[in-house]
Amino acid sequence: MRSWRNALVAQILVLLALFSVHVTAQQQAASAASEVRASYEKSEYQIPMRDGVKLFTVVYSPRDKSKKYPILLNRTPYGVGPYGPDAYKTSLGPSPLFMKEGYIFVYQDVRGRYMSEGEFVNMRPHKEQKSGPTDTDESTDTYDTIDWLIKNVPNNNGRVGMWGISYPGFYVAVGMIDAHPALKAASPQAPIADWFIGDDFHHNGAFFLPHAFNFLATFGRPRPRPTTETPPRFQHGTPDGYKFFLELGPLQNADRKYFKGDVAFWNEMMEHPNYDDFWKARNTLPHLKNIRPAVMTVGGWFDAEDLYGALHTYKATEKQSPDAYNILVMGPWYHGGWARSDGDSLGAIQFGSKTAEFYRNEIELPFFNCFLKDKCDRKLPEAYVFETGSNRWRTYTEWPPRAAQPRAIYLRENGKLSFDPPANERDAFDEYVSDPSKPVPYINGIAIGMTREYMVEDQRFAARRPDVLVYQTEPLAQDLTAAGPVKVTLYVSSTGTDADYVVKLIDVFPDDAPDPEPNPTGVRMGGYQMLVRGEPFRARFRNSFERPEPLRPGEVTKIEFVMPDINHAFLKGHRIMVQVQSTWFPLVDRNPQKFVPNIYKASESDFQKAIQRVHRSRAHASHITLNVMP
Numbered sequence: 001m002r003s004w005r006n007a008l009v010a011q012i013l014v015l016l017a018l019f020s021v022h023v024t025a026q027q028q029a030a031s032a033a034s035e036v037r038a039s040y041e042k043s044e045y046q047i048p049m050r051d052g053v054k055l056f057t058v059v060y061s062p063r064d065k066s067k068k069y070p071i072l073l074n075r076t077p078y079g080v081g082p083y084g085p086d087a088y089k090t091s092l093g094p095s096p097l098f099m100k101e102g103y104i105f106v107y108q109d110v111r112g113r114y115m116s117e118g119e120f121v122n123m124r125p126h127k128e129q130k131s132g133p134t135d136t137d138e139s140t141d142t143y144d145t146i147d148w149l150i151k152n153v154p155n156n157n158g159r160v161g162m163w164g165i166s167y168p169g170f171y172v173a174v175g176m177i178d179a180h181p182a183l184k185a186a187s188p189q190a191p192i193a194d195w196f197i198g199d200d201f202h203h204n205g206a207f208f209l210p211h212a213f214n215f216l217a218t219f220g221r222p223r224p225r226p227t228t229e230t231p232p233r234f235q236h237g238t239p240d241g242y243k244f245f246l247e248l249g250p251l252q253n254a255d256r257k258y259f260k261g262d263v264a265f266w267n268e269m270m271e272h273p274n275y276d277d278f279w280k281a282r283n284t285l286p287h288l289k290n291i292r293p294a295v296m297t298v299g300g301w302f303d304a305e306d307l308y309g310a311l312h313t314y315k316a317t318e319k320q321s322p323d324a325y326n327i328l329v330m331g332p333w334y335h336g337g338w339a340r341s342d343g344d345s346l347g348a349i350q351f352g353s354k355t356a357e358f359y360r361n362e363i364e365l366p367f368f369n370c371f372l373k374d375k376c377d378r379k380l381p382e383a384y385v386f387e388t389g390s391n392r393w394r395t396y397t398e399w400p401p402r403a404a405q406p407r408a409i410y411l412r413e414n415g416k417l418s419f420d421p422p423a424n425e426r427d428a429f430d431e432y433v434s435d436p437s438k439p440v441p442y443i444n445g446i447a448i449g450m451t452r453e454y455m456v457e458d459q460r461f462a463a464r465r466p467d468v469l470v471y472q473t474e475p476l477a478q479d480l481t482a483a484g485p486v487k488v489t490l491y492v493s494s495t496g497t498d499a500d501y502v503v504k505l506i507d508v509f510p511d512d513a514p515d516p517e518p519n520p521t522g523v524r525m526g527g528y529q530m531l532v533r534g535e536p537f538r539a540r541f542r543n544s545f546e547r548p549e550p551l552r553p554g555e556v557t558k559i560e561f562v563m564p565d566i567n568h569a570f571l572k573g574h575r576i577m578v579q580v581q582s583t584w585f586p587l588v589d590r591n592p593q594k595f596v597p598n599i600y601k602a603s604e605s606d607f608q609k610a611i612q613r614v615h616r617s618r619a620h621a622s623h624i625t626l627n628v629m630p
Helices: 002-039 096-101 138-152 167-175 209-219 241-248 253-259 264-270 307-320 355-373 452-456
Strands: 040-048 054-062 069-076 104-109 156-165 183-189 294-300 326-331 383-387 392-396 405-411 429-434 469-472 480-494 500-508 529-538 557-570 575-581 610-615 623-628
Touching (some): 040 138, 054 138, 069 138, 069 167, 138 156, 138 167, 156 167, 167 307, 183 307, 209 241, 209 253, 253 264, 294 355, 307 326, 307 557, 383 480, 480 529, 500 557, 529 557
Parallel strands (some): 069 104, 069 156, 183 294, 294 326, 326 383
Antiparallel strands (some): 040 054, 383 392, 405 623, 429 610, 469 575, 480 557, 480 623
């Protein structure tokens, strides 16, 4: 009886503690909203577009009417709530610094989402040629919104800036195209750019399964009429993503088991397994021409979602709009971490300072203040990038830096990695058996989705698997800094007719590396294998993303691709490691290793084991190429 009472008391105490936390959070939110209300007044509008569709828009204007203010616009598919004239947000703008500075903040539900009229289209394609004055895309919706705001919102100074992270970052990028003259500053932050080649749902054609499934299971549900409600989150029934997605089986089971025809974009993806016009139309990069607003693209070196988008939005703008003011900021951040964290660490990796706080104070606010308020008290560099490993900010007049020179590092015998190429004339290789029924996990733990920490995860758990090849250098005699893209050149052969090849670039810490202080999780940094960059490549796309081709069993084949940029210092005493594997689950869906025309419609019987060989002879010298700073 006493044990039963003790258990009941313990349960009551837990419930009381949870209730207390909930109440405290509510009180803090109410207090923050009251602070916003004290300084800003809220108005809600339905702004007409050129085709008559009205977009729901919320405006927060300073109560102080003694001066004029620039407008900061955020267009989003995620809702501009809380809805209602008396319900206030708890914070405004890219950071609280902007509230203190004084801006007019505008939030808009994009076409077809939440309270806006019209039909929503995922990554709505940009139309370079309009069929008539009422033909619309996201560029025209942005133009029409800005035009209305400038003419109808009191006390604005005639200047507009845009910012947005992730999907809202996409709306900034397309809003820069054929921009309204009042749009003076735009900051696409982790913008989606190309959903097949490198962002979110695909990397080099390989499908990022939990990210696509979990996102679309909620976001992809239909919205038949304007609403303030968000669809309920999908319930997996387990916290174990490895288990859930393995039991899901072939991808075609997702709709049959769970979506029931209710997630249109998932089914559209399943019909477009290759880089066809469906995906090309959703690539924003070719359209970033003649950009007139000042642009500051922001990204995180460890952004699990849209690292590709940030780097390539900057590069495409630089190439196609050479006269534009166009700068790049890259920090050691997860997706949106520059706005939502101190930026002093990610997982077990420490960065030595509050990098996100530095960005918000010294880079983001000065950028908008300069172009929207003429407060140009400092000159920002072309590239403001954080150097991981050494943990310091670097500035460059161009990105990648011209001083960085390509240097190949070769996969060698006995698990060695060397800057000296192999000398052996005879064929040499390492091999492993890749079994889709027992894929290599992408993390050493349990998660239902794609974790933000996987980008710096300790890879020792993978190095110990027989289906992962491991190569490493001797301890470095001096620091080696790589800045720019990482090129992969593999010579492979397979007993199958299709395969994935996952390549990971890793920084191996010395065995006596000190543990972090404080160390609440008890991580041991001695021998830590920090993932610096990892990417999959689907072999069927080795010659063309548009026209996949099967592998010829036993034939040596060249696989070459480029991983997203890094800016990392491998310190003296550390080792450089490369791992190669063919599964990375459930982060990447399982390749059946048998070529089928539509890989998303592979059946259970198509999945097979395959022996994968990575060749390392003089004629077939597998290697990666780093851009090394002098």
